[in-house]
Amino acid sequence: MLLFDSGVGGLTVLDEVRKLLPDAPIIYASDNAGLPYGSKTEAQVAARVSGLLGRMTERYHPRLVCIACNTASTIALGMVREVLEVPIVGTVPAIKPAAAMTKTGVIGLLGTEATIRQAYVDRLEHEFAADKLLLRYGAPSLVEAAEAKLRGEPFDCAAITEAAEALRAMPGGDRIDTVVLACTHFPLLHEELSRAFGPEVTFVHGAQGIARQIARLTAGQEWSRQVLDRALFTGRGNVLEAYRAMLARYGLLGVERF
Incomplete structure (x- = not known):
């Protein structure tokens, strides 16, 4: 395959x-x-x-x-x-399982700028998370951070902290308990994302x-x-x-x- x-x-x-x-x-x-x-x-x-x-x-x-x-x-x-x-x-972004997992009803979605603006994501939100609050943030710098990490090179963790803080700063963002990693690169940064968001947040992706x-x-x-x-x-x-x-x-x- x-x-x-x-x-x-x-x-x-x-x-x-x-x-x-x-x-x-x-x-x-x-x-x-x-x-x-x-x-x-x-x-x-x-x-x-x-x-x-x-x-x-x-x-x-x-x-x-x-x-x-x-x-x-x-x-x-x-x-x-x-x-x-x-x-x-x-x-596609794992919005369906995230909607089933969240206890607070507030879900963060991290993806590329292109992904988060797609009508496809709008449809997933409407179908599976209409009664939830889905907060989206485009974090393109996390792609290069993941690539650098796999090459064994230093990378900027500040971009990861910035992404977490940007989602938290949105109205309702303080209640995020589930984050959709809507880019296949992002699970490679699970450890760093966990530190940035804190232990109360669960991450979900589609792999x-x-x-x-x-x-x-x-x-x-x-x-x-x-x-x-x-x-x-x-x-x-x-x-x-x-x-x-x-x-x-x-x-x-x-x-x-x-």
């Missing part, structure tokens, strides 16, 4: 998929040349994602594609499903649900790993070496440019 993200955030999804489907061969595709998606227009994201996935499915013939990126999914999922003839699993959906769609299929699981990067420079050791920890032993 092919897992696609703008960067390495989708590794949080890969981690959960491996728990359910340890024998499934995986290609992890990072469009790091297009990172960050959150600051791009909807038209730019839709064109880039559909174009790349079209070329990747033509070359690698995956039996399933997972768009392990909230921004790409909320913008381009419908378009991609129209043009590709393979099952597509998307990633486990995505893995269960992939397992359902491929139930009964046999898997056979003929080659090493590998990662693809669209960017240039020394990115391959920067990520190689970290990718090996996720079982991605081959690293290539696409």
Whole structure:
């Protein structure tokens, strides 16, 4: 199967998929040349994602594609499903489980700037959290913090504190007890986010649900790993070496440019 993200955030999804489907061969595709998606227009994201996935499915013939990126999914999922003839699993903010979990009725949502403004998120809020207060905050700097953390480089924790304080400062924000991590990068910062928000806040994201959906769609299929699981990067420079050791920890032993 092919897992696609703008960067390495989708590794949080890969981690959960491996728990359910340890024998499934995986290609992890990072469009790091297009990172960050959150600051791009909807038209730019839709064109880039559909174009790349079209070329990747033509070359690698995956039996399933997972768009392990909230921004790409909320913008381009419908378009991609129209043009590709393979099952597509998307990633959307985990508002439904958050609404079931909250005790105070106030939910924070951290995502990219592009994700939090999408009508898709409005629909999820209307359907599952109409009787709750959903407070949204765009935190694009957390994407780079997560990327740097996985590379083993220093990163700015001030951005994480700023995101927590911004949500808390909104009307009703002092009652937040559940925070939706609406970017697959953000669970990589769980420890830092926990410190910033405090022990009374629970975090929820969609990785486990995505893995269960992939397992359902491929139930009964046999898997056979003929080659090493590998990662693809669209960017240039020394990115391959920067990520190689970290990718090996996720079982991605081959690293290539696409």
